[in-house]
Amino acid sequence: MTSTAPHQSILDKPFVLDLFAGPGGLDVAGHTLGIPSLGIEWDKSACLTRYAAGLETLHADVSAVRRESFEALPPEINVLAGGPPCQTYSVAGHGAGRKNLNKVKEYIERLTAGESDATIDEDLKTLSDPRTALVLEPLRYAVQATRSPNRGKRPYDVIVLEQVPSVEELWHHYAKVLQETGLPDGTRYNVVVGLLDTETYGVPQKRSRAVLIARRDGLDAPSLPAPTHRSYEAKAWNRRNEDGRVSSGQAHQPTFDEASAPVTAQHRETGDEDLQPWRSMGEVLAEPVGTHPGRETPFLVRSNYGSSGISGRRGVRGDQQPAFTVTGRISRFVVFQHLNADIVYEGARFSMNEAGMLQSFPPDYPWSGKAQAQQVGNAVPPLFGAHLLGAAIGLPAPNPDALSQPWPAATEEQRAKLRSHGCGAADDCTARCPRPEDQAPAPSSERPRRNTG
Known part of the structure; x- marks a missing residue:
């Protein structure tokens, strides 16, 4: 159920940790809402885009940060967000994750029961595609927060997750255990799960996403963001x-x-007369703006x-x-x-600038590095992300015009500072960064079916 009630922020100082941050969709969303964020991303090119955009970044493997340097994360982080890689769940992929749904559900229950990380990690090695396990990382971060001395063992107040529609079933299982069982320390969450279409939030693109919004017990119950635009059929x-x-x-x-x-x-489309018409490609791309x-x-x-x-x-x-x-x-x-x-x-x-604008990125977003089309396609649409974060934290719906102006690229000095923090050096990766050869997933035993038509 969506809410149309007036919003009031439930957090005094929201600070987002963005797992699998990509080129910055959720971080740009946070920027439009005035919310600071820190993104963890292992792809070098996506990190170069993030540095160029002026976004706080750790060039690292999400799993490695949890295991090895969780205590170094800012303790004031109170919002956990992310969209784990979808290849093994997407209908476009080989589908290893879909075939392992029941196994993943078992891991969710074992994690919330407090089973040791070492035992879980050993058993996860049996999955046919290791990327399938990445959908567990947000839950593992939530558990780790309650064990972190640097945080005073304080749980995250809010959790926001999004993925391809086929992951909705797992989000419902997440919701079940977070509400009924809670984390090993006893922390429970009120959770809402839904399947949302991005064009109903002003994104000029038909895209469906499974989303989860959770708020810690003691805070107001969450609701999905209310649509602002009509659906395109x-x-x-x-x-x-x-x-x-x-x-x-x-x-x-x-x-x-x-x-x-x-x-x-x-x-x-017919529908709620209070909603705006969906936005078209021409509305976004026809007029010149910035270098477009x-x-x-x-x-x-x-x-x-x-x-x-x-x-x-x-x-x-x-x-x-x-x-x-x-x-x-x-x-x-x-x-x-x-x-x-x-x-x-x-x-x-x-162009990549136009492709980004169809994703609701601001004009002149500084796409950098290699595989830029893949970066654009993998990103969370920032306007949609702003609606998710706003609903999760209790802020008003974002103003779409906030993303219509050219994005100011970071200066060379700013980029160097961000990369020093994210990679360990101002102009290069270091030994602590993921190696390029590690960024290619292991071959899956699941093979796509041949087209016999």
Whole structure:
């Protein structure tokens, strides 16, 4: 259930620890709310983006920090947040995590029962894909907080987690044990779990996420963030075809009818009249801002996925619709534009700046390092993250305009200082940073099924 009641912060000084922080989606969200954060991220390129954006960062393995340097974390941290890597749970992955759901549930119960880390770690080695165990790390951090002398064994006040929809079942199990069993020291939480769509929070993209918000007993019960925008449903949009104004385009012969047809309120779904219409790609990309020159409209976008690898069946959307889910393949999306009604040509593909803006990152966010498209696709949409953090802490819904202005890049001096803290040296990684060869996961025994169609 979502709440529309006025918000009042439940914490005097919220401070977020962002596990699996990526290039900074939740940290940018915190920035819009005036909340400090510290992110832990093991990918070097994502850390370079974070340093360039001026974000406090530890270039480290989340598991290693918990085992070896938890006591060095700022004791004033009171909000634990994160989105563990989703590859083994995502429908796009091999699915090792989905097949191990019951095993992972057992580990959740063993952790809250107080079983030793050494025993848990030894048994986790039997998982077919070690990344599956990363979904346990937020819980292990919550337990560790209650054992930390540096914190005075004080539990986190708030926990905020998000993941792909297939992890919702695990979040419900998290909720069950946090509410009924609690942590080994007896701390219990009130928890809410739900499946939310990012376009209903003003993100110009259709993306579903399983979320969990927990508040320690003694604080007000949590609620999911109230939506601010209407839901986008592709079937409802396509029903416009019935009156003959819009024809459907094939990927090999795109049409601009859909992109250029007038859009009125009723085309943006019926529903709560108090909600704003969902935001489209064109709304975000058409106008110049910062170094973004603006993108000419109308345009069509053909996705690189979604039809069993058959390119002729891949989805096509116009600029007056939200984007497809932004993934690491965003740089492969083909953008079509036209010279006149009869001549269509392939235009410039989305830049990383544009891809970030479709994720609700501010214009000119300083994407750095390698695999930038993957960084963009893996990130939490900052506007959505701001709604999650705001609801978790009890702050008002964020103002989307706070993310519409260019992001100020860090100075060289600021970057050097951040990297000295995050890596151990002002201009390079050190022995304490994860090694590049360790960043590639071990091969999974789960193999994708071949397409036999």
